Amino acid sequence: MAFAISLVDLAGYIALLLWGTHMVQTGVQRAFGAGLRAVLGKALQDRGRAFLAGLGVTAVLQSSTATGLMMSGFVADGLVALIPALAVMLGANVGTTLIVQVLSFDVSAVAPGLILLGVIMFRRNSSTRVHDLGRVFIGLGLMLLALHQLLHLLESFEDAPGFRLLLGSVSTVPFANVLIGAVAAWATHSSVAVVLLTMSLAANGAVPPAAAFALVLGANLGSAVTPVVEGPGGGDPAHRRLSIGNLVTRLAGVAAALALLEPAEGLMAAVEPDATRAVANFHTLFNLVVAAVFLPLLSPYARLLERLLPDRADPADPTRPRYLDPAAREVPIVALGAAAREALRLADVLAGMLDGAREALRSGDRRLMAETRGRDDILDSLNTAIKAYLTRLDPDDLSGDDERRLNEILQFTMNLEQAGDVVDLNLLPHAAKRLERGLVFEDRDRAELIALIDRLSANVRTAASLFMTEDVRAARLLAEEKVALREAETRATAVHFDRLRSGRPDVAQASALHLDLLRDLKLVNSYIVAAAAYPVLQRTGELLPSRLADDAHHGE
Incomplete structure (x- = not known):
């Protein structure tokens, strides 16, 4: 009976973590949605600035998935070229690591203050932006509170034989851990939440470092699946170039990281013996390496995606012009x-x-x-x-x-x-x-x-x-x-x-x-x-x- 109650508590704290993430994301989008779009629009002149814009916007939104869905819409509407859009996504993936790095430290003591400040701002009616920023502070406080409670709860699971047997059965199979992390990130629409949960498990010794790193790889992969599934499509393969291109870069990175998982485990242990920090550092290192490898290759990579996913006109698409015949330009009238x-x-x-x-x-x-x-x-x-x-x-x-x-x-x-x-x-x-x-x-x-x-x-x-x-x-x-x-x-x-x-x-x-x-x-x-x-x-x-x-x- 006690174990069943603990499982309900675990699910509840995970739900609280996800709800806090959702409140932060929606609050920022409501308060600065148009401004964030303007930042992306102005920064898409070259891949370097696009990378930094993706990093910054994702750090504010607390979600690379939200950035990916926004950019997929831009590309589908023809407002953004494919190369800078791919650079934005590389930056967005690095942006999630900044969030994880901050939350990897024990900052739970500020949670009540953040919630109190958020409620005061949320109940004010004088300013819509203040109201929306109140949601952000409430969400941050809930995230920190949920993480703190998860750590305490997982301590009670640490010595439970059934729980250790379950985790031990999958910890020895890296591919299974990648799959679990990917499904969890796709289902929750948040790689940050999955990585933070993995850090909690690693901190309590519930999973070994190698298994934790594989779960992190899966979380990175799962966050790239959501824009493919939910992004704009409309039957035109060209609309999925960005989401599929980002997913392929994730797949390539995960495949390479799996092959180097053992040396990576030794490197992370040498840099930071603390399991929580090691998971956060591995998450950061993985995304930085993927960005460093693919950023110089975006031009040929974009051409390859354009060949594999050509434009296909849909006459029923209301956003496409119907009467603008290119041949008619020869006769101005x-x-x-x-x-x-x-x-x-x-x-x-x-x-x-x-x-x-x-x-x-x-x-x-x-x-x-x-x-x-x-x-x-x-x-x-x-x-x-x-x-x-x-x-x-x-x-x-x-x-x-x-x-x-x-x-x-x-x-x-x-x-x-x-x-x-x-x-x-x-x-x-x-x-x-x-x-x-x-x-x-x-x-x-x-x-x-x-x-x-x-x-x-x-x-x-x-x-x-x-x-x-x-x-x-x-x-x-x-x-x-x-x-x-x-x-x-x-x-x-x-x-x-x-x-x-x-x-x-x-x-x-x-x-x-x-x-x-x-x-x-x-x-x-x-x-x-x-x-x-x-x-x-x-x-x-x-x-x-x-x-x-x-x-x-x-x-x-």
């Missing part, structure tokens, strides 16, 4: 027509995002919110493809009207893409915040938001029609929609200040969130108007350079 036809797809996608946002606000369906946010990737891909297509046209072949139309197409697509970003990064996160905080909108506020989203959907359809017809009357009507949104914001601001005087925090918070959503909708509408109405009005001389009164009127 035909190419511009193809680009305009492709640009209309952005209007359809944005309208779909607004419809999804409308239903998400009505129902509070988190899955619908996630699906709606995912459509922004379609806008990004199509906008990138259209810009690349149009910039390849020979300027000498373009007439004045052709250049004007080209600029209008670019303005249309870029503004709609920006509108989609507002829905993705502002509108839907604000809607999700209402659910997280349990806020309830008043009926008239919810009805107003739904009505305004319907109005924006109609404006998108008007903008798509205006983009093709260039009708001045329609342009005026669409531009006047900005006035309606501005008046709605003014009314909502006045109502919000009245509610602040009521002294009820829940009402004030719901009102502030309603105002944030209104401002998001106003910004979306501004991009829609700028996409189609402004070019027509500017060409006809009906667009003022500024809403400010001129000096003469100002002096009257």
Whole structure:
């Protein structure tokens, strides 16, 4: 009976360790998600900086798996070349070793303080970032607490004959230990957690050093499996180049390390007799050697992956352009027509995002919110493809009207893409915040938001029609929609200040969130108007350079 209870305790502490890791990862992503993506985007100019970026981002995220899934999406969208992406993954694998090195020391005494600080920050409502960083500190505290309890619990297992027999039966077979470590890392989505658990086992003498090192190799292998299984695919082998390439480097490294396991055991014992530190050092050494070997070979390795995993077009993939015929670039007027036809797809996608946002606000369906946010990737891909297509046209072949139309197409697509970003990064996160905080909108506020989203959907359809017809009357009507949104914001601001005087925090918070959503909708509408109405009005001389009164009127 006591043994069964101890097993439940063991599983519970492992679950606590994994949950703490999850809280750290999600907290960092919520607080700095866009910033981390920007860091990766700016650092992908050469493999050296890409390696360092992968190392740094993974050290912050506490997960090479999260970095791998993020980079797989970048490569699948064509935003990142394969060579720097592979360098990022080599850096990400080294980044996990920094986390393990820190946690290999006994820092459990700071766990209660971290949890207390995290709870205080988490309960604050003044700043979303402070709220998310509170999750990070709570997660770190839970990780340290779980590790400390695991060490104490494993001491009771040390002399248990059945447990030692079970571990002894697999400790003599390195391949079995690699397999166990790989399955555990894949199942938990965390090589760090598996390595830390292995350190606990080694510290208590439950597994010999060679078996601990084999478990570490398996953990490194398992962390590379998750992006292959869960990363973007869509039937196109090219989308799996990065994840498969990273897995192959892991396999090669594990195979070589298994062959050198005995000398590695002697080397680690000579450097650091402490079993816990030896496991951490082996984990670091393995990833550094793999990175040092493969980093100079990334160019031929990437070419090999491109030959083995060629591009395969999927006509059903919504992120792929349908009308951008390369041959049409020889005739600019035909190419511009193809680009305009492709640009209309952005209007359809944005309208779909607004419809999804409308239903998400009505129902509070988190899955619908996630699906709606995912459509922004379609806008990004199509906008990138259209810009690349149009910039390849020979300027000498373009007439004045052709250049004007080209600029209008670019303005249309870029503004709609920006509108989609507002829905993705502002509108839907604000809607999700209402659910997280349990806020309830008043009926008239919810009805107003739904009505305004319907109005924006109609404006998108008007903008798509205006983009093709260039009708001045329609342009005026669409531009006047900005006035309606501005008046709605003014009314909502006045109502919000009245509610602040009521002294009820829940009402004030719901009102502030309603105002944030209104401002998001106003910004979306501004991009829609700028996409189609402004070019027509500017060409006809009906667009003022500024809403400010001129000096003469100002002096009257």
